[in-house]
C-alpha cells in the first residue's frame with residue numbers, strides 16, 4: 356500500500372457534512388425592496404424574476420414552485436431560496452451582480468441543474484441566478500470549427516447546431532439534453548468523449564465572465580494560440596461557480612467522424628477489462644474514441660430501466676462489461692478492426708462474449724446500456740455517488756472493498772439480514788481511470804454517511820487518487836479537498852477566491868478552496 360504525502364496531510368480530516376453547514380449571518384436576506392432593485396435593471400422583470408415574495412413587478416409563485424431550482428438532480432440537496440433570476444443578457448446579469456455585491460446578497464449560479472455534488476443549488480436562501488434565458492448561438496466558423504455561444508445553451512442543442520456543418524461538440528454526457536455548456540465548463544465536465552477529445556481546459560478557447568462585483572471579463576477569444584500573459588480563462592474552467600458567472604463560451608469543435616461503431620463485450624473479471632483495454636488500444640489505435648465499463652450489478656440494474664430503450668443483448672450475464680467505441684473515416688475498415696479484436700479476444704479467452712452494432716440504431720442501443728446507468732441507479736432509491744480517479748489497476752478493488760465494508764458495518768442488505776444499503780456498483784470511464792461508485796440506499800441516512808466518509812477518501816488518498824475526477828467538489832466534497840491537494844495549494848486557491856470574490860458572495864459553502 357502506498358502511503359504518500361503523509362507529511363502534508365493530517366491522518367484524518369474533519370469532513371463537514373451537508374446537514375451541518377450553518378447560514379452565514381453576513382449575507383443579507385432577500386426582500387421585496389431588493390427584488391424591486393433587480394426589476395429596475397431587467398428588460399422583462401415579469402419573466403426574469405420568480406419569487407415566493409409578493410409586492411412587485413415579478414412573477415410571484417408558491418414556495419413549492421421553486422423546488423426545481425432548490426433541489427438537485429438526486430433529490431439529496433435542498434435549499435430554501437425565495438428568488439430565481441433569469442437574466443437575458445450579460446449586461447443584465449452584470450447589473451444584478453452589482454446589486455448583490457452592494458447589498459451583501461449571496462448567489463448560486465445555476466445551469467441545467469444536473470450537477471451531482473450539490474454545487475448548483477442553494478444551501479440556504481441564496482439567490483439562484485439561472486442562465487436558462489441566455490441560450491443563443493452567437494457564431495460558428497465552419498472553417499476553423501469554432502463555436503461561440505451563450506453559457507445557457509443546452510449541450511445537445513449545440514451538438515445538433517454544429518452537426519449541421521459536419522462538426523460535433525468535444526464532450527458528450529448522459530445529461531446532454533438538460534445540462535448547459537456554461538455548467539459543463541464550470542464543472543470541467545469530462546464525460547464519454549474525454550479519452551479522444553480531452554479536457555475542456557484544451558478545447559475552450561475563450562470565456563466571457565461576470566465577476567462578483569459586476570465587472571465583465573471579456574475573454575471570449577477564438578484564437579487557438581495566444582500567449583499574452585496568464586491564461587485567466589483556465590481559472591474559471593472547473594471553478595464551480597465560485598469566482599465568476601460564465602456568460603459566453605468559445606469552444607473548438609472537432610469534425611464529426613464519418614464512421615462510428617460500438618461493441619460491448621462481456622468479460623470475466625476487472626483484470627480482463629484491463630487486458631482488453633491494452634489490446635483495444637493496440638488494435639484500434641487512432642480510431643478508439645471511448646472505452647467504458649459497467650459491472651454486473653450495474654448491468655442488472657440498467658435492465659430494469661425501460662426508459663432509454665435498453666435491452667439485454669447477451670444470452671448470459673457476465674461479471675463485467677466493456678463498451679468500445681471507434682470513430683474513424685472508413686466504416687468497412689473500422690468494422691473489420693473491431694470484429695478482428697473481438698475474434699482475437701474470444702479465441703484467447705480474454706472476453707466471454709461480444710456484440711457489435713450493425714447500424715446506427717444498434718449503436719444507440721449499446722450506448723444506452725452505459726449512458727442509462729445514473730438514472731437506473733436513481734430509480735432504485737437514494738444514491739450516494741463517489742466520482743474518483745486512481746491508477747486503473749486499483750479501480751474495481753474499491754467497489755469490492757466498499758461492499759465488504761458495509762457488510763462488516765451491518766449496513767448491507769442481504770438475505771436474512773435487512774440493511775439500509777441495497778446495492779453497491781461501479782461503472783465509469785476506464786480509459787480515463789475514472790470510477791463511479793454508486794451506493795443505493797433505502798434513504799439518505801447519517802449511519803451510511805458516517806460509515807463512508809472519511810473511510811472512502813482515506814482509501815483514495817492512499818492509492819494517490821483524486822476524490823473528484825470530473826463532477827467537482829460542490830457541497831458534497833467541500834471539505835474533502837485535502838485528501839487530494841496539499842494545504843499550500845488549497846491556501847493559494849483561497850487567495851484566488853478572495854481576489855475575485857472578497858465578500859465571499861458567490862456560491863458560498865461550496866468547494867473548500869473557496870470557504
Ligand code: FAD
Nearest residue numbers: 466467468469470474475535537538541544545546596601
Ligand atoms: P449545474 O448542475 O446547474 O451546475 C453545476 C455547477 O456549475 C454548480 O456549482 C453551479 O454553480 C456552476 N455553474 C453552472 N452554470 C454556471 C455558469 N454559467 N457560470 C458559473 N458557474 C456555473 N459529469 C461529467 O463530468 N461526466 C459525465 O459523464 C456526466 N454524466 C452525467 C449524467 C447524468 C445523467 C447526470 C445527471 C449528470 C452527469 N454529470 C456528468 C454531472 C454534471 O457535472 C454535468 O451534468 C454538467 O456538467 C453540469 O452542467 P449543468 O448545466 O447541469 O450545471
Ligand code: 2HG
Nearest residue numbers: 529729740783791792793
Ligand atoms: C457518468 O459517467 C456520469 O455516467 C454520472 O459521470 C456518474 O452517476 C454517476 O455516478
Ligand code: ZN
Nearest residue numbers: 546784791825
Ligand atoms: Zn462520468
